[in-house]
Amino acid sequence: MNETINKNALFYGSCFALITTAFSFSIRAGILPQLGNEFGLSAEQLGFINSMWFLGMPISMIIGGLVYHSFGPRNIMIVAFVTHTLGIILTIYAGGYTGLLLSTLLIGFGNGCTEAACNPMIADMYTGVRMNKMLNRFHMWFPGGIFLGALISKFMTDSGLSWQVQMWIIMVPTIIYAVMFLEKLFLVQKWKEQLLLLKTLRPC
Template structure:
């Protein structure tokens, strides 16, 4: 007799898996300057390393979405665990630029597997407003984990601890989610058609294509400024890691209490409001210095807070026939967009630094 599905335990395990993703994002952002100095890497090389994190993400998300109906979330999360563990250890013992590229790609693959397995698994376990609420609370732990990771990175850096010691911290949530998932029964795919061809046909819906185009833009507005917060704001008169902690902390709180807001405004209203606040926040952050950057960060956080989970929730609720593949492709597009822009942002920073020093 099969073990009954413990939806809450699976949900908590998924949250710790996403915290692993968040730690790999924020701690990497915190060590960029130290990593560049120790290994003699310029900002373009650092940007290329960052792009591997974002490149591995969509690759495994899309493949996971394609095969989700056939292999289920359990095997995908086992692959995520192996990729996370190997990638983290390779990063700690990295000796050159190429090793960092490979290790970061592996971590990105593990992160993508987490999204590919956990998003549809949560959508299969809950329905209606509860599903949207759970997706928001699940994605709360990406900014929530970034807050914790940013603070850990700041304190460890201020204590003159090596960047390798900070990477070891990422293993903590990795071990926890492995323990929570161990021995559990997983739900069978429920949303959409099990046929990949049927999923692809559903994804040709103009509404899905529009949301995919929006995801490419909203994702880079979230991940671009956050990943480069250290080099960009280092001399702006505010603590970069505190800015990152403030932004992601507000995002975590906003996503936790998203249920009543969605019920009142509906998903489209929430996304429209996010776009307005996002534009205001990005403009303020690009024009202000000193303590006003903390005010700008509040607007920016309110803008990007609801983008990712509610775009996924909107597709899951309104186009369920796209299945797990539709969710994975949508998230993959966002991460691929972020991957493409990482070296570009690095080049912008390098070129503007040269101009400033001239």
């Protein structure tokens, strides 16, 4: 596989993973009033549910950062995909407060895995000014994704669409990044081979 194609697949896969993170933030925030009405939750309970997003993310970022070179970005992103998917599905089929707590924690964990894998991976693929440019481009997808997700949530809410349908929207970038990572790179090259390539790209 061509090295440039591999880089593009990794970079844009990382961007869609970051959009998943952004959507999970803005869309879940947008559906909180609907969750409160459906499950009879207080503002305090809704706030605590939302805080699980911020608990899972730093925990997985720390763990993922520590094991990045031994566990590999491939495996970290597999964990991200699994936890994102489980978190989204468990939210949709949650029966109440406890289910929402667990699902939000899982989504936060997936978001942290995304950060732990994608940031150093992009830094490994590029050098110098190019690396700074690509990292800046990568991080622009987060505020852009929050803005887009907020608009989507508002439009769907105003249109009378349920919060469950809005949660399914988060699966769209989740599936896209999984396909870009797994099909275009990680099933073609083993992680050890890719790590050797990334080491050759790293500046002295």
